[in-house]
Amino acid sequence: MTTVTTPANLQTTGSSNDSPANIRAIEATGIEKSFGNVAVLRGLDMTVRDGEAVAIFGANGAGKSTLLRLLSTLARPDHGSISIYGRDMAQGSETARLSLGAVLHSPMLYGDMTIQENLTFFGRMFRIPELDARVHEVAGRMGLTRRLEQRVRELSHGYQKRAALARALLHRPRILLLDEAETGLDEPARRVLDGVVAEHRGAGHAVVMTTHSVERGIAESDRVLVLAGGRFALDEPSSGVTPADVTGLYADPGDA
Amino acid sequence: MVAVLQTRWIWPGFTAALMALTLWMIFLWVPTEINQGNIQRSLYFHVPVAWIAMVAIILVAVASVAYLKTRDEKWDRLAVAGAETGVIFAGLMLITGMIWAKPVWGVWWTGEAKLTTTLILFFIYVAYLMFRAYFPPGEQRRRLAAIIGLLGAIDTPIIYIGAQLWERAHPSAVVGPLSETDSSVDGPIGTTLMVAVLAFSVLFFYVARERYRLRKQEDEVAELRRAVSLRPASAVASAMGTAGALAGSAD
Amino acid sequence: MAPALATIWTLARKDLLLELRSRDIVLAVVVFALLVIAIFTFAIELTPSRSRDVGPGVLWAAIAFAGVLGINRSFAIEAERDTLDGLMLTPVSRELIFFGKVLGNFIFITVAEVVIFPVFEALFNINVLQVETIAIALLASVGFSAVGTVFAAMSVRVRSREIMLPLLFLPTSVPLIMAAVESTSEVVNGGSWSDFSEWLQLAIAFDVIFVIASAVLFQFVLEE
Numbered sequence: 001m002t003t004v005t006t007p008a009n010l011q012t013t014g015s016s017n018d019s020p021a022n023i024r025a026i027e028a029t030g031i032e033k034s035f036g037n038v039a040v041l042r043g044l045d046m047t048v049r050d051g052e053a054v055a056i057f058g059a060n061g062a063g064k065s066t067l068l069r070l071l072s073t074l075a076r077p078d079h080g081s082i083s084i085y086g087r088d089m090a091q092g093s094e095t096a097r098l099s100l101g102a103v104l105h106s107p108m109l110y111g112d113m114t115i116q117e118n119l120t121f122f123g124r125m126f127r128i129p130e131l132d133a134r135v136h137e138v139a140g141r142m143g144l145t146r147r148l149e150q151r152v153r154e155l156s157h158g159y160q161k162r163a164a165l166a167r168a169l170l171h172r173p174r175i176l177l178l179d180e181a182e183t184g185l186d187e188p189a190r191r192v193l194d195g196v197v198a199e200h201r202g203a204g205h206a207v208v209m210t211t212h213s214v215e216r217g218i219a220e221s222d223r224v225l226v227l228a229g230g231r232f233a234l235d236e237p238s239s240g241v242t243p244a245d246v247t248g249l250y251a252d253p254g255d256a
Numbered sequence: 257m258v259a260v261l262q263t264r265w266i267w268p269g270f271t272a273a274l275m276a277l278t279l280w281m282i283f284l285w286v287p288t289e290i291n292q293g294n295i296q297r298s299l300y301f302h303v304p305v306a307w308i309a310m311v312a313i314i315l316v317a318v319a320s321v322a323y324l325k326t327r328d329e330k331w332d333r334l335a336v337a338g339a340e341t342g343v344i345f346a347g348l349m350l351i352t353g354m355i356w357a358k359p360v361w362g363v364w365w366t367g368e369a370k371l372t373t374t375l376i377l378f379f380i381y382v383a384y385l386m387f388r389a390y391f392p393p394g395e396q397r398r399r400l401a402a403i404i405g406l407l408g409a410i411d412t413p414i415i416y417i418g419a420q421l422w423e424r425a426h427p428s429a430v431v432g433p434l435s436e437t438d439s440s441v442d443g444p445i446g447t448t449l450m451v452a453v454l455a456f457s458v459l460f461f462y463v464a465r466e467r468y469r470l471r472k473q474e475d476e477v478a479e480l481r482r483a484v485s486l487r488p489a490s491a492v493a494s495a496m497g498t499a500g501a502l503a504g505s506a507d
Numbered sequence: 508m509a510p511a512l513a514t515i516w517t518l519a520r521k522d523l524l525l526e527l528r529s530r531d532i533v534l535a536v537v538v539f540a541l542l543v544i545a546i547f548t549f550a551i552e553l554t555p556s557r558s559r560d561v562g563p564g565v566l567w568a569a570i571a572f573a574g575v576l577g578i579n580r581s582f583a584i585e586a587e588r589d590t591l592d593g594l595m596l597t598p599v600s601r602e603l604i605f606f607g608k609v610l611g612n613f614i615f616i617t618v619a620e621v622v623i624f625p626v627f628e629a630l631f632n633i634n635v636l637q638v639e640t641i642a643i644a645l646l647a648s649v650g651f652s653a654v655g656t657v658f659a660a661m662s663v664r665v666r667s668r669e670i671m672l673p674l675l676f677l678p679t680s681v682p683l684i685m686a687a688v689e690s691t692s693e694v695v696n697g698g699s700w701s702d703f704s705e706w707l708q709l710a711i712a713f714d715v716i717f718v719i720a721s722a723v724l725f726q727f728v729l730e731e
Binding site: 072095098100110117151 | 510529
Binding site: 324376379380382383386387390391396399400402403404406407408410411414415417418419421422425 | 654657658661662664665666667671674675677678679681682685686689705706709712713716717720721724727728730731
C-alpha cells in the first residue's frame with residue numbers, strides 16, 4: 001500500500017501564505033469535458049479556497065453534475081487540470097480522495113445492508129480510527145441514530161439522502177461536494193444540512209454545492225457561480241448577487 | 257491516364273497488380289498438386305488469409321496499448337481498422353479451411369488447432385466490434401475497446417496452445433481419401449504461396465489504411481459538429497438548430 | 508501487505524453479506540446450472556460410457572454459462588445505487604477493488620460448484636467428487652472470476668449488458684473451459700495427475716496471466 005498523506009500535510013504545499021483564506025482547496029484550469037459529440041464543459045476555470053462556500057447554479061444540462069463528478073475524482077477531464085490542495089489529480093487521486101466528501105444524485109449505499117453496515121464498510125475503506133464511535137457520532141448528527149439498524153432499501157428517499165450525507169462526512173473531509181443535496185429532504189433534514197454546511201465553512205473548510213433553489217444557495221454561500229455555455233457566466237461574491245441576476249443567465253438555446 | 261499517376265492511386269493500383277499476379281500464378285502458372293488435385297489451390301488463399309487474421313490481432317493489441325498510453329484517437333482508429341479487417345480475414349480463413357477440408361479430409365470441420373484458434377479469434381473480433389456498436393461514442397468507448405482488444409490478443413496464444421493440446425487429445429475424424437498424404441511446399445508451390453502471402457499482406461495494409469482514413473474523416477465530421485456546439489450559445493442557436501437540443505441532454 | 512489483504516477481505520465480505528441477505532447470485536447460478544445439466548440428461552440417452560464421454564463437457568458448459576449470470580448480477584448490484592462510484596470515492600486503490608470483487612465472485616462460483624458437483628454426479632452417474640476435480644474446479648473458478656470481473660465492470664455500462672458479458676466472457680475463457688473439460692474427462696476415465704498435467708499447467712498459466720492483466724487494466728475500466 002502507498003503511504004497515506006493526511007490532508008493536514010497537503011495544506012502546507014503550494015502556498016506561502018498560511019492564512020486559511022489563501023489556501024487553494026480546489027484549483028481547476030481549462031477544464032473541458034465532452035460526452036460523445038456534445039461538449040459539456042468548455043475551458044472552465046475555478047478556484048475554491050479553504051473556508052469558502054461556493055454555490056453553482058445553471059440550467060438543466062449546463063454541466064453542474066459533470067463538474068462535481070470531475071471534482072470528486074470520479075471522472076477525468078478531457079483537457080485541463082484539477083488540483084486538490086496543490087496536488088494535481090492527474091498524478092494520482094488516491095490521497096485527494098481523503099480530503100473529499102461527496103453527495104451526488106445517487107446515495108451510493110448498498111440497499112440490502114443497514115445504515116450502520118454501510119457506514120462501517122465505507123469507514124473501513126477510509127481506515128477511520130475508532131470507527132464505531134465515529135459512525136454513531138455522524139449518524140447522530142444526521143438524525144439517523146434510531147434507524148441505524150434499518151436496511152437502506154427500506155428507507156424513504158429523504159433518509160437515504162441523510163445516510164448519503166453521513167457517508168460523505170464520515171472521514172472528516174476538508175472539501176464537501178454537494179450535488180443538489182437538499183432535494184428530497186424535509187424541513188428538519190434541510191436544517192441539518194444547512195447546519196452541516198455552516199459548520200464546515202466555520203471550521204475553515206471548503207464547500208462546493210449545486211442547487212436549484214437560488215435564494216437558499218445565495219444565502220448559504222460566500223460566492224456564486226453560474227454555469228452557462230460550458231463556462232462560468234458569473235462569478236461574484238454572494239453578498240452582491242440577487243436571484244434575478246442568476247436566473248437571468250440561465251437562457252439556454254436548448255429550451256427555445 | 258493522368259489519374260493513374262496520381263498518388264492516391266498508387267496503393268490500390270499496386271495492390272490490384274499484385275493480386276492479379278497472384279491469381280495468375282495460382283490458377284495458371286503453378287502446376288496442379290499431384291495428390292490433392294485442383295482443390296489444393298485453395299491453400300494459396302487459406303494460408304495468407306490465416307496469416308493476416310493473426311497479424312490483425314497483433315495490430316489491434318499494439319494500437320490498443322498505444323491508445324491507453326497516449327489517449328490519441330489515431331490509435332483507436334487503427335485498432336478498429338485492425339479488428340474490422342481481422343474479422344473479415346478470420347471469416348475467410350474459416351470458409352476457405354472448410355472448402356478445403358471437405359474434399360481432402362472428408363469433413364467440413366475438424367478440431368485442427370489453427371482452425372479452432374481462428375474460430376475463437378473470430379468471436380473475439382465480433383465481441384470487440386459489437387461492444388463498440390452498443391457503447392455510445394467517446395473517450396470511454398475507445399478506452400474500454402482497447403482493453404477488450406488487448407485481453408483478446410493476450411488470450412490468442414493461450415487459445416492456440418489449448419487448441420494444440422486438444423487436437424492431440426482428440427486425433428480427429430480425418431477420414432477423407434487423401435487424409436494420409438502430406439503436401440510439400442517446395443518449388444513453384446512454395447513460390448506461389450510466398451507471393452500470395454505478400455499480396456494478401458499488401459491487400460490487408462491497403463484495406464486497413466482505407467478503413468483508418470474513413471474513420472478519421474468520420475471523426476473529423478464529429479469534431480466539426482462539436483466545434484460548432486462550442487461557439488457561443490447565441491451563435492449555436494442560429495448556426496445549427498439541433499446543437500442546443502443535443503447539449504441539453506448531457507447532464 | 509496485511510492492510511491490503513484486510514481491505515480485499517472487507518470488500519469481499521461486503522459482497523458475501525449482501526448475498527446472504529438477497530441470495531440472488533448463488534441460487535441463480537446453482538438453479539441455472541442444474542437446469543442445463545438436467546436438460547442434457549434427457550437430450551442425450553446416457554449409457555455409462557456416453558456419460559463419461561459427454562458428462563465433463565456438459566458440466567463445464569453449465570458452470571461457464573451459469574457463472575456468467577452470477578458475475579453479471581454481482582455488478583448489477585453495484586450499479587443499483589451507484590455504489591461502484593461510492594467505492595471509487597474511497598482512497599482504496601483500483602487494484603484492491605478489483606481483487607475484492609474477484610474474491611467475492613470466486614467464493615460465489617465455488618459455493619455454487621459445491622452444490623452442482625454432487626447433483627451432477629448423481630444425474631450422470633460418474634464420479635467427479637475427487638481431489639483432482641476439486642483442484643481443477645478451484646483453478647477454473649479463479650480464472651472465471653478474474654475474466655468475468657473485468658468484463659462485467661465494462662458491460663455493466665452497456666444498455667444490453669446481459670448479452671454483452673457472455674459475448675466477451677465465453678470466447679476469452681475457452682482455454683480454461685478446454686482445460687477443465689479435458690482434465691475432468693481424464694479423471695472420470697481413471698486417469699491421474701500426470702495424465703492431464705499439461706492441462707493443469709495451461710489452466711494455471713491462464714489464471715496467472717489473466718489475474719495480472721485484468722488487475723492492471725481494471726483501473727482503465729473504472730475511469731470516466
